[in-house]
């Protein structure tokens with residue numbers, strides 16, 4: 001049994017499936033997805049279908065909530081935010097993937113998926129979260145928004161609170177070289193960012209990869225983006 005973490009798939013379903021093939025995921029393994037399944041990439045619906053199919057065919061998949069997964073729930077009820085979400089968040093690509101003209105065109109099982117997402121997970125030796133922990137709070141788990149949105153929090157890590165646990169997260173894209181360096185320093189710094197900017201495709205140097213972290217063997221797997229993300233970038 002191995003335990004894997006993957007984050008920030010952002011509608012890149014071909015890359016996601018290629019990465020699952022690369023790691024050879026089996027039903028004996030555990031897969032933790034750290035959020036941001038949707039937006040920007042071309043096939044958000046496909047990503048959700050992949051996750052739901054894995055869960056319904058005996059794979060152990062536990063899913064956390066990213067800011068984009070919270071945002072679609074907000075866009076559904078907040079008309080003003082909806083307009084920002086469409087372009088600023090890459091939500092238009094998500095609606096396209098569902099061929100949705102109104103919210104009801106997105107089936108109930110997907111809304112249930114978003115509503116069921118957890119904010120963090122703790123497994124032996126690792127804390128998993130979408131964005132990070134706010135160590136300025138006496139309980140770094142207590143603020144829901146921080147867990148999904150925090151950036152630049154490494155300088156505030158409270159190692160007394162953390163003990164010997166390591167934090168694995170996404171949300172802030174890094175290059176695969178930066179990701180590898182974080183893994184090399186994992187024993188001392190106890191943080192690992194596995195968002196290697198899959199949605200960027202070839203647009204950002206060193207990014208445009210989807211990453212899996214094998215927590216059992218402390219090994220990284222990089223999958224170069226195979227999805228057509230040109231639609232999103234054409235809209236920038």
Ligand SMILES: [Mn+2]
Pocket residue numbers: 036066067068130148170171172
């Ligand atoms: Mn995010």
